[in-house]
Amino acid sequence: MEDFDPTYTKKCSTITVFSLDRGFFCEFYESVRESCGVEWINGTFANIEGDRAKLRSLLDEDASSGPILGTLEHVTAIYKQKDFSEALKRRYEGERKLQEGNHLAARILLSQAIIKAPQGSSENEKKFLRECLWKRSEVLIALEESEAALKDIKLATDLGFPVKQSPEYFWRIAKCYMLSKDFRKAKVSLGLAEKLVGSDTRLREKIEKDKEELEILENVKTLQKKDFLDELKALKKDAFTEGPSEKLEINSSSNKGNYFVASRDINPGDDIICEAPIAACLLPENYGSHCLHCQVRLVAPIGCSNCCSVAFCSQECQMTACTTYHRFECQFLDLLIGSGMSILSFVALRVITAAGSYEKAVENTKNLLDGFCRHSGIRSGEDYLQRCLMAIFLMRILQKTGFFGRRTTEGVEPTTKELHICEILLNLMESLQFNAHEIYDTLLGPQHSIVGSKVVYIGVAIYQKASLFNHDCFPAVVRYFSGNKLHLTALRPIRAGDAVTENYGPVFTKQDFLQRQRNLRSRYWFHCECLSCREKWPLLADLSNRCRIRCPSFQCEKLFAHPDLPEKKIKCTQCKSHVSLLENVSQLKRAESLYRKAAEAMDKNDIASAIDLFKEGLQTFFSVAHPPHRDTHVALESMRVCYSLQGNVYRK
Numbered sequence: 001m002e003d004f005d006p007t008y009t010k011k012c013s014t015i016t017v018f019s020l021d022r023g024f025f026c027e028f029y030e031s032v033r034e035s036c037g038v039e040w041i042n043g044t045f046a047n048i049e050g051d052r053a054k055l056r057s058l059l060d061e062d063a064s065s066g067p068i069l070g071t072l073e074h075v076t077a078i079y080k081q082k083d084f085s086e087a088l089k090r091r092y093e094g095e096r097k098l099q100e101g102n103h104l105a106a107r108i109l110l111s112q113a114i115i116k117a118p119q120g121s122s123e124n125e126k127k128f129l130r131e132c133l134w135k136r137s138e139v140l141i142a143l144e145e146s147e148a149a150l151k152d153i154k155l156a157t158d159l160g161f162p163v164k165q166s167p168e169y170f171w172r173i174a175k176c177y178m179l180s181k182d183f184r185k186a187k188v189s190l191g192l193a194e195k196l197v198g199s200d201t202r203l204r205e206k207i208e209k210d211k212e213e214l215e216i217l218e219n220v221k222t223l224q225k226k227d228f229l230d231e232l233k234a235l236k237k238d239a240f241t242e243g244p245s246e247k248l249e250i251n252s253s254s255n256k257g258n259y260f261v262a263s264r265d266i267n268p269g270d271d272i273i274c275e276a277p278i279a280a281c282l283l284p285e286n287y288g289s290h291c292l293h294c295q296v297r298l299v300a301p302i303g304c305s306n307c308c309s310v311a312f313c314s315q316e317c318q319m320t321a322c323t324t325y326h327r328f329e330c331q332f333l334d335l336l337i338g339s340g341m342s343i344l345s346f347v348a349l350r351v352i353t354a355a356g357s358y359e360k361a362v363e364n365t366k367n368l369l370d371g372f373c374r375h376s377g378i379r380s381g382e383d384y385l386q387r388c389l390m391a392i393f394l395m396r397i398l399q400k401t402g403f404f405g406r407r408t409t410e411g412v413e414p415t416t417k418e419l420h421i422c423e424i425l426l427n428l429m430e431s432l433q434f435n436a437h438e439i440y441d442t443l444l445g446p447q448h449s450i451v452g453s454k455v456v457y458i459g460v461a462i463y464q465k466a467s468l469f470n471h472d473c474f475p476a477v478v479r480y481f482s483g484n485k486l487h488l489t490a491l492r493p494i495r496a497g498d499a500v501t502e503n504y505g506p507v508f509t510k511q512d513f514l515q516r517q518r519n520l521r522s523r524y525w526f527h528c529e530c531l532s533c534r535e536k537w538p539l540l541a542d543l544s545n546r547c548r549i550r551c552p553s554f555q556c557e558k559l560f561a562h563p564d565l566p567e568k569k570i571k572c573t574q575c576k577s578h579v580s581l582l583e584n585v586s587q588l589k590r591a592e593s594l595y596r597k598a599a600e601a602m603d604k605n606d607i608a609s610a611i612d613l614f615k616e617g618l619q620t621f622f623s624v625a626h627p628p629h630r631d632t633h634v635a636l637e638s639m640r641v642c643y644s645l646q647g648n649v650y651r652k
């Protein structure tokens with residue numbers, strides 16, 4: 001296998017713009033390509049200086065402007081509109097499932113009813129929606145989803161649910177507080193329910209039963225065993241503090257561009273950054289399962305007031321999305337998805353729509369774009385053509401959504417401002433190819449445990465700081481997400497001045513040197529010269545624990561081959577001292593034993609202890625020895641999993 005494959009590289013680049021096997025965009029591109037001819041594209045067009053001039057030439061040249069204008073003139077709104085009869089059907093089915101005791105199915109069906117229901121201002125529409133929410137809160141209580149149930153109850157009351165006459169309302173609130181172990185509030189709500197209950201014997205019985213249960217719960221609360229997910233939540237608390245990372249500074253070199261280095265020594269487990277995205281998009285297949293805005297998995301979704309394609313976890317997310325980007329994207333969602341455009345193209349559009357206006361979009365992207373590498377100098381004419389066409393298509397969508405205000409014409413020909421946004425979109429698509437991050441969830445294994453847990457990609461986002469980490473096939477950090485917030489935590493010690501590196505996919509333990517080079521050159525357009533590439537480290541399966549040992553002399557950098565007789569003194573060729581490696585070899589054994597204890601803690605789902613033991617083991621290893629070393633790489637991978645569990649974790 002060659003370490004560079006031009007056909008694969010071309011394909012990798014194209015799919016960052018549009019799909020090759022889905023949607024109409026590929027065909028659109030082929031028609032423009034055919035009309036212009038490859039010679040013109042890779043000769044004249046490729047040599048046009050500047051992105052705006054390239055876009056202008058495509059709109060002016062007869063060969064390109066014909067198919068472009070011909071296609072884009074037909075751009076029109078296509079989206080899933082609200083559907084009352086479907087909503088009604090789902091509601092009845094949901095209520096039936098609730099009666100049968102199938103709460104999971106009831107939750108799904110009632111959620112679908114809520115998303116499909118029209119949300120106008122008429123009293124009937126409000127009544128339907130609040131009844132669905134009220135019903136769903138009953139289901140959520142049965143599923144012990146107290147937080148979501150409370151939200152539904154609140155929404156139902158905001159829509160006019162008659163609280164004052166309803167003892168059931170106070171009983172449900174009490175149930176939610178009991179589930180979330182807020183016994184004081186539960187007691188108050190149960191008291192109010194009891195006052196109002198009147199002659200409803202069924203509810204009176206429930207209240208009596210819960211009063212007894214509450215008393216028992218209050219007495220045993222300290223003895224209760226915590227759920228694994230609750231324990232993970234407790235771990236998250238201190239990990240999720242956002243802020244500037246004072247541990248980093250920017251370095252640059254001609255062959256590596258700009259990249260972060262450590263401004264001081266960093267230890268395993270140290271937080272590096274925690275960053276909110278500039279823009280984040282869900283993969284369309286997750287529109288029904290995750291919040292469009294913050295990307296958390298949905299328990300009790302609410303919808304957009306206009307379409308039924310997307311869902312939100314809360315009113316806050318709904319409001320933010322619907323008053324900014326979704327207001328422009330909503331009516332064109334099915335067209336966008338149907339075009340086959342890539343998720344990266346979606347993110348480019350989102351950067352603009354989230355800004356809300358031409359002026360804000362220009363302001364938001366002014367300094368941003370200069371910070372991202374684009375590899376413009378080595379981009380081919382055909383690659384430019386694909387990105388330019390996508391930028392023009394997205395600009396056309398923006399024209400039609402009213403992003404630029406009322407237009408004097410229906411035509412595609414852009415005004416100066418529209419062409420400027422088109423140029424920004426093109427710049428974004430060049431940058432996103434190399435700088436975007438995939439957001440993932442961790443799904444727990446069958447016994448709700450780490451064993452068998454797997455990673456599922458749910459969307460893509462662009463982050464300002466996180467874009468400045470270079471790659472290493474022996475990664476220095478772990479990346480995980482809480483919602484769409486990105487966290488980087490150090491896995492191994494990093495000395496002041498050394499590069500703080502991420503991993504772009506190829507890890508030396510899983511892919512051999514040629515596979516890694518091929519992937520990195522095709523997808524990120526660079527040749528990797530990290531230590532594991534320079535020294536051609538073997539795959540994990542071929543690694544042993546006989547690693548190099550550090551010279552014990554103070555500040556000596558010499559590495560010795562693993563000694564057969566560690567007690568025998570040897571002369572260091574670097575510091576010239578006679579040294580014994582015995583102590584360092586015994587520290588290496590200690591590190592291996594700490595890794596074993598950490599793995600045992602992991603088997604018991606005791607993540608906090610596992611992390612502490614891994615950290616100590618890794619500190620010990622790196623102070624006396626040098627990779628590769630089999631147990632250390634297994635430990636690093638396990639620690640990566642432990643940290644991932646502090647991000648988005650769900651049961652399957």
Ligand SMILES: C[S@@+](CC[C@H](N)C(=O)[O-])C[C@H]1O[C@@H](n2cnc3c(N)ncnc32)[C@H](O)[C@@H]1O
Binds near residue numbers: 528530
């Ligand atoms: C996310 S950016 C990282 C920041 C980038 N170096 C810059 O100057 O903006 C990814 C790009 O950085 C460069 N890069 C990343 N890791 C590298 C490495 N180990 N050696 C050389 N270049 C690297 C590649 O050009 C890659 O496309």
